[in-house]
Amino acid sequence: MNSDQVSAEVSPLQLKSILEGGHSGVVLVDVRENVEFEDWSIEGSVNIPLSKIDFVQRVRDCAAGRNVLTICTQGTRSMFAIKTLREEGIEASSLSGGLVGWGKVYTRTAVPLRDSETTLLQIRRMSKGCASYIIASGGECVVVDPSSKIDEYLSIAKNDNCEITHVVDTHKHADHISGARTLSKETGAALHLNVLDSYRFTDFEQLQDGGRISIGNKGVAITAMHTPGHTKGSTSLQVSDEAVLVGDTMFLDGIGRPDLHEAQTEYAIRLYETCCRMALCLNPGIKILPAHFAPGAQLLSPLALTAPLSEIAQKNGFGSRSQEKFLKLLLHHTPAKPPNYQTILKINSGEALLDLTDADLLEEGPNRCLIQPSLF
Structure with a gap:
């Protein structure tokens, strides 16, 4: 993803291409609660719950200048997360359809x-x-x-x-x-x-x-x-x-x-x-x-x-x-x-x-x- 043209959503097929390419310029951030992440997640993603008071700072530290792709179950919380992150100057997109959408690939x-x-x-x-x-x-x-x-x-x-x-x-x-x-x-x-x-x-x-x-x-x-x-x-x-x-x-x-x-x-x-x-x-x-x-x-x-x-x-x-x-x-x-x-x-x-x-x-x-x- 180009940092100057980061779309609000990334499709599951686009994520597949990102993962096949090694996703070196993108960090996958799962914004669900810890118990949800431990039960079901995408390989290579990191868990930073949206509910945490230091959510933005933790994402900033984790991203280290890379683009952020947020993930949740169906794409609702992840969209709210990118709004919060973008307001703080962090380039972020949401996985369209979340893990449910990923299951269609x-x-x-x-x-x-x-x-x-x-x-x-x-x-x-x-x-x-x-x-x-x-x-x-x-x-x-x-x-x-x-x-x-x-x-x-x-x-x-x-x-x-x-x-x-x-x-x-x-x-x-x-x-x-x-x-x-x-x-x-x-x-x-x-x-x-x-x-x-x-x-x-x-x-x-x-x-x-x-x-x-x-x-x-x-x-x-x-x-x-x-x-x-x-x-x-x-x-x-x-x-x-x-x-x-x-x-x-x-x-x-x-x-x-x-x-x-x-x-x-x-x-x-x-x-x-x-x-x-x-x-x-x-x-x-x-x-x-x-x-x-x-x-x-x-x-x-x-x-x-x-x-x-x-x-x-x-x-x-x-x-x-x-x-x-x-x-x-x-x-x-x-x-x-x-x-x-x-x-x-x-x-x-x-x-x-x-x-x-x-x-x-x-x-x-x-x-x-x-x-x-x-x-x-």
């Missing part, structure tokens, strides 16, 4: 595969840390775990001259609105869900253990594996012998939480059994591709965020911890539940209708679907 990168005729894209959503995937071959593609902002997937498919023929949700999501059913209706693609996750609608094909989805002239096979624990119907998708899309079963820095439904002890046992079985039966070097990333993950990285199964198994103690110890640690270290998760589950089940004007507010907040081993 996506970045994408290719996951390397040996099969040159198959492409696998990882699509990461800023702020929420969610990940979707597109598997493409021979002019057809499968979209896995799409968010409600389906234009992102339609645009990618159009630019790649690829027809969306299948849409999959690996599980019934609790922290964000699924776009799977909407995308299926928009494109005419087959929708695949596991019936064990109890949906109130029936216009989908059952995603069963061992089932296959084929795309392209070569019939590239994507194999379903029932991996219960995070939810009863959680299903992973294996792409040849190179990668597994695991949904929220496990993560690069943690494992899925089992307590967003009833019978959490039963779900925790299933999760333990699932993780141990995967560590035992799959190739240790197979790439794990989760549906979420932990806070602090390098979401703007030009490289795919993935890790071999052996590394994740070692971090989380699959096989090295007894079931009793695993359950004790798992059930006593669950983080706060996602805001509005019960409403989101009802919407994703088809039990409640979604008012699009409420979607952003329902999804507000960080990813809370994983338990990190550091808590163990």
